[in-house]
Amino acid sequence: MNNTLFDLFVNFRSSKIIWDSLEKKYGSDDAGKKKYVVGKWINFKMDNEKPIMSQVHNYENLVTEILGEGMKMCETLQANEHTPETDMLADHSNDDQKCKIRRLDLADKNKGFIELLRQLTVCDSVSDKEFEDRFKELASEGDDHIICVVEDNDTGKIVATGSVFIEKKFIRNCGKVGHIEDLVVDANARGKQLGKKMIEFLTKHARSIGCYKVILDCSTENKAFYEKCGFKEKEIQMVKYFP
């Protein structure tokens, strides 16, 4: 330092002293942050009254914070695949592949998500921008509108999807109703209970949000499937398409 006043004001007489001092300050801050994030992780508890998906999400965030601090964590504790809700798809008897239900991710567009929807109904091509915009729009609704998927770990393809959104009413003490939509299982993955597990998951989510019922529309050929999922026929569906 060539400023003549430097020596007058500086407390540290050598660069080593400055370095040691900085290390002491920021080193201890670092250790404090690590204790803090580990403490949050240790105190994490699942709450039956709260929506499952957001709790799983919070858990994943805690794990990310711990890994972000450079600490190591046993793999079985890292993923949400070991919460009871997501475990339900692991290791089912007639299928070796490990599958778990998770929320739709931006990257799923390139994993055959749109192609899968085409097995359900007309779905024109969606540009990356359109996909991202709609994804963000839906994500802003949080637990009130979730799209879930199952990814085949071997092929990296999305093999099942389904969604539920929450309708808020004034009737029934300002009650809420869950609407299940857009359920489809890839033709090669059908008959392995994936559809049923997806319905159970979406139903459980609606219930955890506080819905008093969950409803859906279906074709007559799928009636038996939904009955196996615990649904029953009620009244009829009406529609008016806009030209």
Ligand SMILES: CC(C)(COP(=O)(O)OP(=O)(O)OC[C@H]1O[C@@H](n2cnc3c(N)ncnc32)[C@H](O)[C@@H]1OP(=O)(O)O)[C@@H](O)C(=O)NCCC(=O)NCCS
């Ligand atoms: C309907 C669909 C989602 C079912 O998915 P899936 O993974 O093959 O169904 P699951 O293996 O979970 O079936 C669960 C049970 O329902 C039965 N089931 C499935 N589809 C059925 C049908 N169409 N009719 C009668 N029973 C059916 C299964 O045999 C199974 O019975 P089990 O538990 O006694 O063994 C799937 O066939 C599909 O994606 N179809 C095309 C898209 C579609 O129609 N979506 C529904 C929109 S409303």
